[in-house]
Amino acid sequence: MTSGVDALVEHLFRHSAGQIVARLARRLGAARLDLAEEAVQDALVRALSIWPYSGVPAEPRGWLFQVARNRAIDLLRREASLRGKLRELESAAAEALPEQSTALGDDELAMMFMCCHPALPPPARVALTLKTVGGFSVDEVAAAFLAEPETIAQRLVRAKRQIREQAIAIEIPPEAERGERLTSVLDVLYLLFNEGYSAHGGENLTRADLCGESIRLTEILAGNPASDLPEVHALLALMLLQASRLPARVDESGDLLLLGEQDRRAWDQTLIGRGLGHLERAASGDRITAYHVEAAIAATHAAAPDEASTDWDAIVRLYDDLLALKPSPVVELNRAIALAMAKGPAAGIAAIERVESDPALSRYYLLPAALGRLWREAGDVERAARYYEEALARPCSEPERRFLERQLTRCRRTATA
Amino acid sequence: MAKYLALLRGPGVPSTLSPQDMQRVIQKYMSWSDDLRKAGRVLNAEKLRFGEGRVLRGNSGKMAVTDGPYIESKEIVGGFWLIEAGSYDEMLKILSTHPHLEGPGSIEVREIEDTSRRS
Numbered sequence: 001m002t003s004g005v006d007a008l009v010e011h012l013f014r015h016s017a018g019q020i021v022a023r024l025a026r027r028l029g030a031a032r033l034d035l036a037e038e039a040v041q042d043a044l045v046r047a048l049s050i051w052p053y054s055g056v057p058a059e060p061r062g063w064l065f066q067v068a069r070n071r072a073i074d075l076l077r078r079e080a081s082l083r084g085k086l087r088e089l090e091s092a093a094a095e096a097l098p099e100q101s102t103a104l105g106d107d108e109l110a111m112m113f114m115c116c117h118p119a120l121p122p123p124a125r126v127a128l129t130l131k132t133v134g135g136f137s138v139d140e141v142a143a144a145f146l147a148e149p150e151t152i153a154q155r156l157v158r159a160k161r162q163i164r165e166q167a168i169a170i171e172i173p174p175e176a177e178r179g180e181r182l183t184s185v186l187d188v189l190y191l192l193f194n195e196g197y198s199a200h201g202g203e204n205l206t207r208a209d210l211c212g213e214s215i216r217l218t219e220i221l222a223g224n225p226a227s228d229l230p231e232v233h234a235l236l237a238l239m240l241l242q243a244s245r246l247p248a249r250v251d252e253s254g255d256l257l258l259l260g261e262q263d264r265r266a267w268d269q270t271l272i273g274r275g276l277g278h279l280e281r282a283a284s285g286d287r288i289t290a291y292h293v294e295a296a297i298a299a300t301h302a303a304a305p306d307e308a309s310t311d312w313d314a315i316v317r318l319y320d321d322l323l324a325l326k327p328s329p330v331v332e333l334n335r336a337i338a339l340a341m342a343k344g345p346a347a348g349i350a351a352i353e354r355v356e357s358d359p360a361l362s363r364y365y366l367l368p369a370a371l372g373r374l375w376r377e378a379g380d381v382e383r384a385a386r387y388y389e390e391a392l393a394r395p396c397s398e399p400e401r402r403f404l405e406r407q408l409t410r411c412r413r414t415a416t417a
Numbered sequence: 418m419a420k421y422l423a424l425l426r427g428p429g430v431p432s433t434l435s436p437q438d439m440q441r442v443i444q445k446y447m448s449w450s451d452d453l454r455k456a457g458r459v460l461n462a463e464k465l466r467f468g469e470g471r472v473l474r475g476n477s478g479k480m481a482v483t484d485g486p487y488i489e490s491k492e493i494v495g496g497f498w499l500i501e502a503g504s505y506d507e508m509l510k511i512l513s514t515h516p517h518l519e520g521p522g523s524i525e526v527r528e529i530e531d532t533s534r535r536s
Contacts, residue, residue, distance in 0.1 A: 052516075055450075165468055
């Protein structure tokens, strides 16, 4: 091995690339120019990755050609196995696609397991599933993560590359791996549901179709012997109990209603019943997950005839449990709001102030919105108005924006009265 | 002279660069290491494979093996240099011009314990 600065003649990469592409493509046929280019690019990337450490090999052109040729062979082998798949697909085209089918569910389940493969970094799993299985736009994924769209786009590109490079299969994993694999599938479904429930940045506050879709996928998990586990039922219970409130969350004009303003007669009792049923089945294990606790919080709301008679002390305790299982500034914020309901606005404001400067909440409109509400209740409408203004400066959906503006107007009117 | 291990952390090389840009990057690394190599100060330098690995955990006697480590790509150790230098100060001077630091990556440098030293 040589290693000197001068080992690389000027434009060696550019020229070698052209040369090697031409040589490979000539043997493969012009139709395979793309394959030749891909093989050469891969060889150059490999050199870029290794040579800084090893030094430049004595015969860099020969090295690049060898690596590119071997890569082309790999690519052709992969194609050969894809041609086998093509025949499978052609014979499958003759079959009719049933409207309702557990076999179809198996396909989606296997696809989700692929997207949530442990070889992918956790944020990429969620982003990929939301994008490919969930059909999310990059911006929607970013909003669900409280992240920048560029970050998400890059994450997706890397994830897809990793799937190709590591030949991650579309399959329901064997039992030994399934527990870990299932955990990340559940995390993804949970996020999918939350995206539908709060619909960041969307024109409509609730996208019941998205909630319905995540419930459907979780039901496939719960109904499949491969994944019929307590935490799956806990998540399903949580989703159903939350979804039961969807019809009451907005008024006739599509505006957001707070829990206390909702007509609880509009809560879907069928969904509540199904949710409580799954919560019972979730209790069969010896493990308490965050989904269990969140489902219990939702069940406590569902059991109360109105906001005032809700057992807020119990909800605060459940949030304490939740924080122990899943510490997060968003959970801290929710606990603070419950605490305000139990002990008055001052206690809630003090609790929010502890998480106010958390960077994860810097674009989260609910933080200033909660402070606005609590300061108004505490009688300081001017301060409340300032917090509602701040909330309006952060990303939110159209109905959320109208809600915030309504609150702001109310504060200003009281202030000038 | 003491031995120092420099661990380079950061995401893998971008695969979208043009051949010309790739060559430029390699040349930067070559310029950085040229004098060190000529002086025989580079004892070893290796690239670690991205995208695979195993982690073994003791688990109080019940050893578990998982794929990994799958952490944020900026934390992944991509490779290492084993270099001879007189002191940490000299090592820092050597590494301060390392091209790796032009990207988002970091370098952790540790002196290797000299087991022959008695004091």
